[in-house]
Amino acid sequence: MKLSLIASEVVVVAEHGRFSGRADFGQGLSFIRAENNMGKTTLLMSALYAMGLEGMLGPGAQAPLKPAVQSEIQDENGAEHPVIESWVMTELENERGDRLALRRQITGGADPRLVNSWEGPALTDPSGGYESRDFYVRMGGAARREAGLHHRLADFLGWDQPEVATWDGGTVPLYMEILAPLVFVEQTKGWGGIAAVMPRYLRVRDPERRAVEFLGGLSALTRARDRELIASQLGEVKADWRAAVEGFTARVNEIGGTYQSLPKDPAADWPPSPPVSVRVLMEDQWTPLDDAVENLRAQLEEASRELPLVEQVADKTAEELRQAEERLGRLAAQLAAANRDVAEQRGEFNALNDRIQAIEEDRQRYQDAIRLSELGSVQALAVADSRCPTCDQHLPDTLLGNNFRPVMTLEENKALLDEERQTFVAMRTDAEGVLHASAQRVVGLRRELDDARAEVRGLKATLTQNAKAPSRAIIEKQVRLAQRIEQLDSVLDLLVELDSTLGPLAERNRHLQAEFKRLSGEGITSEDETRLRTFEESIREQLNLYGFTSVPFSEIEIARDSYLPQRSGQTLLSKDISASDNVRLVWAYLTGLLELARQFPTPHPGLVVFDEPGQQDISDDSLRGLFQRLAETAGHGQQAIVATSKPSNKVTELLGTSPAKRNDFSGHVLHTKNGD
């Protein structure tokens, strides 16, 4: 994938006339050279602005351009003129050789959030009639929507931008503003370190890592994306599973039954062992569903055998009524007790929940404390028996209380909380099971009570019935039994159905879990490792070339987690190396990423833009190394653009025999047609 800047032009219209400045870039190394404060940064930054990438510098709506293109412009004689209107036009080329010209208003006239585009070389060959279209930028949707400029640019580049995680748990496309700092180094802040101007306001998690992974074509990025995909599929399986289980358990609850061995969350194996079993309360005994149905059928058969007349069963009915009333009383008492149990157990369950939440909070803080204790600035607070560097007083172990008793170390205390948590979670699981069983018992008892009441009613009615009529109690009993059998039968059917739903889900779950585990594996793939080694090698080679001396260049490595330069496992911070070596490191890192694209297919645009790389009075020898290295881009179809204030003959001298395209400005970059 490749993006080349072909040319860029800034036009400022003032009362005095029209000022313009233009640079043409070739393959390989190109220069914009002018004295300081003559507008070369303006010309370079305006190209960034034309592509709507100034958001890499911050969320502000103001264009990051000098007053010369926004408010007042100086002519060749030093006189100031108010700016009426200004714009920038930039022409780009992609790998296929397609051209795209972008024109964006800086001030006056059209809304600067609107970018006009032409599908052709509208800047270098304005005579052609090209298809034109407007895109918007610096607004929501600029990266995702069809009409967004960055959507168009990604398309032009052939980029498939991955979705990446944000701080708040969502995902967004890996914005171009996040990739830009690894391609384009802006002069004022950009040389402070690698990707020193990362736009954190975009809320992307670990933006530097994601940007390096993307530009270096590392599979870690897609791996994270694939993992998220699998995670969402696992989420679907879980939702389907829960829906099936909940549908089933709701029916079981309706009939006052309990179930066992039915996992709430997806299992990897089906059917479970022991198999799912449903029990219902019969005569205050939890009976397996099959047995209950069998038992009820036998009762029904018994009751259906003959239909006696009332007078034939009067005595028996009176006795049965007495027994039924007794049973009613017993069940009512049992139900009251069961209700009390439930209330008590629920209280206990809630108390356990509160306790677990408190432990988890405490545990999280300890985890934070352990991490914080590794930070230099507060380390002293975590070391036993340490002293305050200001007042030399003993630093306490805790903020309140005495020092008479030793306090556990942070790690010991966290381990204690871990243990406590484990205990309480086990207790909660237990309490939940007990609570559920009690609640089901209440439902079952209620059902039995209703049954007993109906029986009493039927028996009473039978006793006051016409003696020649068939016994009403027996008819009612038959109806009740038949209804109950039907209810329980339907649950038996559901149990069979559940098997056919959960079986395939368990299998899918097993596969997805295995895949997820594979993708979450520690370490990096061998392909990524090869790439990182190449990247590392390029950086070391360049650091040697540029005269990096703060630490031995051969000891510098790329961290396999943050992808930042490190030495003996410690990230190389800007305070550890000299200011000029810091600049050399930025050169080497960004150029290394560019060079990586020569050996491996990566989505890197094959372009670096350095605004005034000669920071911190860096030596000419270093610059010579950089220019010559950047000039090698020509042989690989890549591009490097450098803005410098070095005198023209100095640039020539430093370049040696290396080819470069030069845009030399002896005075103001922005000038009137007849001036300069």
Place this chain on the structure above:
Amino acid sequence: MATAERELDEALDRPFLFRDRPTSAPSDLRPVWRVPVIVLLVSQCRGEKATHEQLHVLNWAVRSAGSAELLGEYLAGNIPPERAIVRMEPALDRAAALARGIGLVAWKDRYWTLTDSGRKLLETLGTEESLLAREKELLNGLPKPLTQSAVAALRLRGSR
């Protein structure tokens, strides 16, 4: 009885060894946890300058989701100040003193301000998202920055 007493005497008549077992302590009393939180609290105030009262109000807010919500509701004008009763916590005073002692904050003209090393720590806390995540989340939910006038109307209770 006499035998029992003698047996007891015998049982006690041997050397004792007392070993001091370290005790557990609540995490929010650990200086290494609390002091960085002070830096977060100061950063929440206008111009990264906090009065001692502001510090107590924010401290109270980060202690629980309930209190953070109360403060948020008060600042949004949905409830009167009397409803949000701020508890002052002596441990905070100690933590602030320690933060000053190790040079993370400075006390100047009756304000707590961040020092360079405090700001650096704040930056680290900003990049390490999962560090003090809950506290940051609670603070982020509050309108920023917390002004002095908003704090003045709140009743502060507790020891001072």
